[in-house]
Structure formats: C-alpha cells, structure tokens
Amino acid sequence: MATAGKVIKCKAAVVWEADKPISIEEVEVAPPKAHEVRVKIVATGICRTDDHVRKGSFLNIDYPVIPGHEGAGIVESIGEGVTCVKPGEKVIPLCIPQCGECSSCLNPNTNCCLKIHFCESQNLMPDKTSRFTCKGKPIHHFLWISTFSEYTVMPDSAIARIDAAAPLDKVCLFGCGFSTGYGAAINTAKVKPGSTCAIFGLGGVGLSVVIGCKAAGASRIIGIDINKDKFAKAKELGATECINPQDFKKPIQEVLFDITSQGVDYSFEVIGRVDTMVAALASCNMGSGTCVMVGSTPLGAQISIDPVLLLTGRTWKGSLLGGIATTEPNVIQILNGCCVQTPCLFSPLGWKLKDTIPKLVTSYMERKLNPDMLISHILPFDKINEGFELLHSGKSIRSILLF
Numbered sequence: 001m002a003t004a005g006k007v008i009k010c011k012a013a014v015v016w017e018a019d020k021p022i023s024i025e026e027v028e029v030a031p032p033k034a035h036e037v038r039v040k041i042v043a044t045g046i047c048r049t050d051d052h053v054r055k056g057s058f059l060n061i062d063y064p065v066i067p068g069h070e071g072a073g074i075v076e077s078i079g080e081g082v083t084c085v086k087p088g089e090k091v092i093p094l095c096i097p098q099c100g101e102c103s104s105c106l107n108p109n110t111n112c113c114l115k116i117h118f119c120e121s122q123n124l125m126p127d128k129t130s131r132f133t134c135k136g137k138p139i140h141h142f143l144w145i146s147t148f149s150e151y152t153v154m155p156d157s158a159i160a161r162i163d164a165a166a167p168l169d170k171v172c173l174f175g176c177g178f179s180t181g182y183g184a185a186i187n188t189a190k191v192k193p194g195s196t197c198a199i200f201g202l203g204g205v206g207l208s209v210v211i212g213c214k215a216a217g218a219s220r221i222i223g224i225d226i227n228k229d230k231f232a233k234a235k236e237l238g239a240t241e242c243i244n245p246q247d248f249k250k251p252i253q254e255v256l257f258d259i260t261s262q263g264v265d266y267s268f269e270v271i272g273r274v275d276t277m278v279a280a281l282a283s284c285n286m287g288s289g290t291c292v293m294v295g296s297t298p299l300g301a302q303i304s305i306d307p308v309l310l311l312t313g314r315t316w317k318g319s320l321l322g323g324i325a326t327t328e329p330n331v332i333q334i335l336n337g338c339c340v341q342t343p344c345l346f347s348p349l350g351w352k353l354k355d356t357i358p359k360l361v362t363s364y365m366e367r368k369l370n371p372d373m374l375i376s377h378i379l380p381f382d383k384i385n386e387g388f389e390l391l392h393s394g395k396s397i398r399s400i401l402l403f
C-alpha cells in the first residue's frame with residue numbers, strides 16, 4: 001500500500017486522564033517495526049471493559065491511552081519478519097496474544113499466554129515504545145491493540161487472519177464479547193445438556209453466555225439483571241426466564257434456591273461486582289455446582305467468602321476471552337457450532353485465540369453461530385461518546401462504531 005513505511009495521520013479516541021470524557025483527536029501512527037502489523041480498523045464494538053479503562057478502574061493502565069479491543073480490520077502494512085498476515089487481508093486483533101513460545105502457549109489447556117497484560121503491561125509495544133503520538137506526546141496502547149484508532153499497530157502474536165468474505169461490521173464481536181461469553185459457557189463451565197444455568201448480567205457478554213448455554217443444551221437458563229429492558233432479548237436468545245433481584249426482599253441466591261429447589265448447576269457473573277460474584281457462587285448447588293467469573297471488578301477489589309461454599313463441593317473458575325483453548329473433541333464441536341452427534345471436521349488440538357477466532361468466524365460464515373442480535377446500535381466513529389452514553393443508560397447491548 002502507498003502508506004507503507006510512512007507515518008499515517010488518522011482519527012482516534014484518546015483518554016487523556018482517567019475519568020475524563022473521551023476526545024476524538026488526530027493521531028500519528030508510526031509504521032510497524034519488526035514482528036508488528038499496522039491495521040486499518042473498519043469496525044469496533046464498545047465493551048464495558050473500555051468503560052473501565054475510561055474511568056480508571058482497569059488494572060495497570062497508563063494514560064493518555066487509546067482504548068478499544070473488539071475490532072476487525074484490514075492489514076495496511078507489515079514489519080520485517082511477519083509471516084502470519086499480508087497487506088489487504090482481513091484480521092481480528094487479539095486482546096490475549098499467542099506468542100507460541102511461553103509455557104501457557106505450549107500448554108494445550110489454557111489461552112493465557114504469559115505475554116498477557118495481567119503478567120506484562122501492554123501499554124507499550126514489546127520494545128517498550130509507543131507507535132501513537134498526538135500533539136507531540138506519546139500515547140499509550142491498550143492491550144497492544146487499541147481498536148479505537150482508525151489505524152493501529154500490534155505485535156504479530158496478537159492478530160488473527162479471518163475469512164476474506166467475513167463482514168467486519170459483524171465479526172468484530174468475535175474480538176471480545178461473543179467469544180468471551182460463549183466460550184465461558186461452552187468451554188470454561190462445560191455446560192451439560194439438561195442442566196440449569198443462571199447468568200448474572202445480560203449485557204453483550206452475558207447474552208453471549210446465554211447463547212452458549214443454549215447451544216450446550218441447558219434446559220433451564222435463568223437471566224438476572226436489574227434492568228428489565230434486557231429481558232426480551234435474553235428470552236429471544238435462549239433464556240427460559242428472567243428475574244430482577246430488586247423485585248425480591250431476599251438475597252438473589254436464596255431466590256434461586258427457592259425456584260430451583262437445590263441451586264443451579266452453573267452460574268456466571270458477567271457484571272464485574274464483588275457482591276454479585278459471591279451471590280453467583282452461593283447460587284450453585286452443593287456438591288457439583290460450578291460458578292464462572294467473567295466480569296472485571298474495579299481496580300484493587302478484594303473478595304471475601306464463607307469457605308464452606310467451596311468446602312461443600314462447589315467449583316469456582318474464572319474465564320478470560322472464553323478460556324478458549326481445549327483438547328476435548330466434544331467442546332471443539334460445540335465451539336464450531338457443530339452438532340455433538342456429527343463427527344467433527346476439526347482436529348482436537350489445543351485452541352488458542354489465534355487459532356480459535358478464525359474458526360469461530362468460519363462457523364459464523366457457515367451460519368452455525370450468530371451473534372448479530374447482540375448489535376443494538378451502529379454509529380459513525382465520531383459518535384463514540386454517544387455509544388458510551390447508550391452503554392451507561394442501559395439502552396444498548398453492543399454499539400458498533402464504523403470508521
């Protein structure tokens with residue numbers, strides 16, 4: 001491309017300081033260095049995690065920063081040594097890289113590459129410099145991918161090539177929300193057919209858990225939210241009933257025990273609050289219940305529980321980006337949207353984000369998976385603050401911003 005090797009000026013959303021509104025700025029984006037890729041972002045969703053970054057409640061963020069982590073785009077240029085993508089190809093940036101070399105990448109049962117932001121800050125590129133400048137100041141990256149910039153640079157370990165025919169304005173959801181929620185149900189919890197599930201929080205990620213529970217054959221799917229407006233879509237996507245904790249005098253875990261008689265088989269916390277995490281754990285049945293924590297809590301949050309909840313056989317797990325790395329053939333089949341009875345075409349190798357996201361996109365193209373209903377609003381990128389207002393007011397599920 002004509003821009004290769006040159007600095008590109010483009011629009012980006014910059015958070016100059018925590019808890020300040022986002023401002024749209026003209027930024028300069030430097031060309032990719034060795035093992036880096038520069039991508040033209042076409043579409044990006046707004047996830048609650050971006051709001052945590054904006055507010056200053058996400059772990060280890062340096063400001064000023066360009067957030068955004070649910071994008072899809074086209075490779076503009078590549079640095080030396082990049083072999084996994086070429087200019088012109090459609091890609092999804094990965095919020096968890098797959099370096100291919102660390103002990104996690106060599107372990108087929110986890111997607112938590114040790115280059116993840118929680119181990120090693122991703123506010124700068126791996127060489128500890130930034131590719132973004134604005135008004136003469138370096139601007140930090142977010143999770144190495146900063147999809148709230150029309151052009152952005154990422155390491156080649158944090159990018160996945162996808163089907164050339166994939167609609168970028170739809171499949172950007174595979175970059176975070178859908179893969180996170182769906183994978184939490186199918187892979188992390190391994191929801192069994194006929195089971196009872198409770199999902200705390202019915203935003204874009206929680207509704208993706210609902211889709212996953214339904215695909216896994218759960219017979220009772222209970223949606224929980226303090227915003228009743230989320231219930232209609234939850235039911236359309238597979239929730240069998242929805243409840244608002246504010247309608248009851250009792251704690252929600254007691255309500256769930258009343259309506260299920262012994263608690264739920266699987267619960268998911270998809271809000272990001274300590275109290276609902278404890279309530280979700282306490283809602284599981286004794287002996288075999290599994291609770292999966294998906295929501296991201298405010299910086300420094302600590303959790304306190306009665307150990308008897310675990311002593312009596314409940315399992316408590318966490319899931320990042322769906323924890324999608326698995327060697328189990330039946331899980332891979334469901335992830336692919338295949339029927340569990342049909343032999344699976346994909347080999348049961350450990351799945352990491354770089355490997356898994358393209359396969360999920362292929363399943364979308366084959367109409368085996370469909371997260372389109374999660375998209376409630378489509379806005380031009382300039383209206384990003386309107387997108388955040390829709391999130392705050394509870395009116396949106398996912399707003400997609402188009403450059």
Ligand code: CND
Pocket residue numbers: 046047048049050052176177180200201202203204205206224225226227230245270271272273276293294295296297319320321322391394397
């Ligand atoms: P979003 O804000 O759209 O949804 C949260 C839902 O929770 C809303 O419908 C709220 O009405 C509801 N809610 C809020 N408070 C309560 C309460 N006390 N009781 C019941 N319901 C309540 O958020 P999202 O779906 O984009 O993200 C959900 C969480 O998941 C958030 O914390 C985000 O940061 C996190 C997340 C995690 C991961 C991961 O990999 N684990 C990836 N992306 C996002």
Ligand code: ZN
Pocket residue numbers: 097098099100101102103104105112113114115
């Ligand atoms: Zn790794």
Ligand code: ZN
Pocket residue numbers: 047048049050069070176177
């Ligand atoms: Zn997210």
